[in-house]
Amino acid sequence: MTKARDIMTGGAQCIGAEETVLDAARKMKDLGVGALPICGTDNKLKGVLTDRDVVVKVLGAGKDPASCPAGDLAQGEAVTIGADDDAEEILRTMTAHKVRRLPVIDGHDLVGMVALADVARSLPDPKVGDLVQALSTD
Known part of the structure; x- marks a missing residue:
């Protein structure tokens, strides 16, 4: 069975909780990614x-991205997947939490990110349809 470490994009980089949303946006641009894990000063995932958070929760809300800490946008406990979890578990986690991207951890270390597209490439077509439907409805 395909594992998260087989389909993830490795080398994920965090944005510090104390860094600004503007810093995060620049880092996203430089890395060519649409999401960054938020890490606290304790190196734990927040x-x-x-x-979309940058646009809707910061710019759309009239906040200044240069003064808004990235950590202010972390909500609740971070949803993650283990590096050795299989594609079915990734599917269940994404569906249950209605997320399109998951940080991949090995022990307590961030080792990558797995996105909906990664999972879609590794699952049979009917399961992909189920995932897309679950994530597309409220």
């Missing part, structure tokens, strides 16, 4: 910041 959440995931997406490009």
Whole structure:
């Protein structure tokens, strides 16, 4: 069975919780990604910041991205997947939490990110349809 480490994009980089949303946006641009894990000063994962969060929760809300800490956008406990979890578990986790990207951890270390497209390439067609439907409805 395909494992998260087989389909993830490795080398994920965090944005510090104390860094600004503007810093995060620049880092996303430089890395060519649409999401960054948010890490606290204790190196623990606090959440995931997406490009949509930047637009809707910061710019759309009239906040200044240069003064808004990325950590302010971390909500609740971070949803992650283990590096040795299989594609079915990734599917269940994404569906249950209605997320399109998951940080991949090995022990307590961030080792990569797995996105909906990664999972879609590794699952049979009917399961992909189920995942897309689950993530596309409220």
